Amino acid sequence: MIPDLISVIVPIYNVEDYIRQCFDSLLHQTYQNFEVLMINDGSPDNSASICQEYAARDSRFRYFEKENGGISTAVNLGIEHSQGEYVTLMDPDDWADNDYLEVLYNAIVQEGADVSISSYKRFDMSNNSFYFHAFTKEYGKKVFTNKEFLESLPDLVASDYSFFITASKLVRKEMIGLIRFNADTKLAMDMEFWYKVYLKVNKVVFV
Numbered sequence: 001m002i003p004d005l006i007s008v009i010v011p012i013y014n015v016e017d018y019i020r021q022c023f024d025s026l027l028h029q030t031y032q033n034f035e036v037l038m039i040n041d042g043s044p045d046n047s048a049s050i051c052q053e054y055a056a057r058d059s060r061f062r063y064f065e066k067e068n069g070g071i072s073t074a075v076n077l078g079i080e081h082s083q084g085e086y087v088t089l090m091d092p093d094d095w096a097d098n099d100y101l102e103v104l105y106n107a108i109v110q111e112g113a114d115v116s117i118s119s120y121k122r123f124d125m126s127n128n129s130f131y132f133h134a135f136t137k138e139y140g141k142k143v144f145t146n147k148e149f150l151e152s153l154p155d156l157v158a159s160d161y162s163f164f165i166t167a168s169k170l171v172r173k174e175m176i177g178l179i180r181f182n183a184d185t186k187l188a189m190d191m192e193f194w195y196k197v198y199l200k201v202n203k204v205v206f207v
Helices: 017-026 047-057 072-082 100-110 146-159 191-200
Strands: 007-012 034-042 061-065 084-088 115-117 121-124 129-132 142-145 169-172 201-206
Touching: 007 017, 007 072, 007 100, 007 169, 017 034, 017 047, 017 115, 034 047, 072 084, 072 142, 072 191, 072 201, 100 115, 115 146, 121 169, 146 191, 146 201
Parallel strands: 007 034, 007 084, 034 061, 115 201
Antiparallel strands: 084 169, 115 169, 121 129, 142 201
């Protein structure tokens, strides 16, 4: 049986120094049935040619260009063109562990959830070091009903950015529906987007 298709949406603007590492991390995923939607938001640097290079190398990488309109419009275009049953978002200066898609996909399927959420690491370029966020939780994996999750969310986000940053989440595309990033604001548009999704989901799993 062919596994479900996962759409990875990457909005791109002036990130030629980072996107190769982002794309390479996707090429090496243990879960291989994915598409990468590279949305170039009018970058004046060399980002376009790098994206086109990856699109020529691997048919799973799909390239789109648009006039500069901000990250929200780029993500929204990616959602419109995504073909997967599941969607995850990545910033172009993110890169993923090689089991990123597999872990999130297995969690969402095994638990019958609508969203799976993972923790993250931060890389500090000034001292060439990784920072692992070891938040105080009594669990390594937890399943929430919608009511439990919404009631717990204020406490969860107080100590852990995983629940509202752009990346580290996989969602059933049907849960997104007509929800889009708010193109009229540049402040916390990722938080606004995910909170609207959270209102719709029936079950959430954190790993």
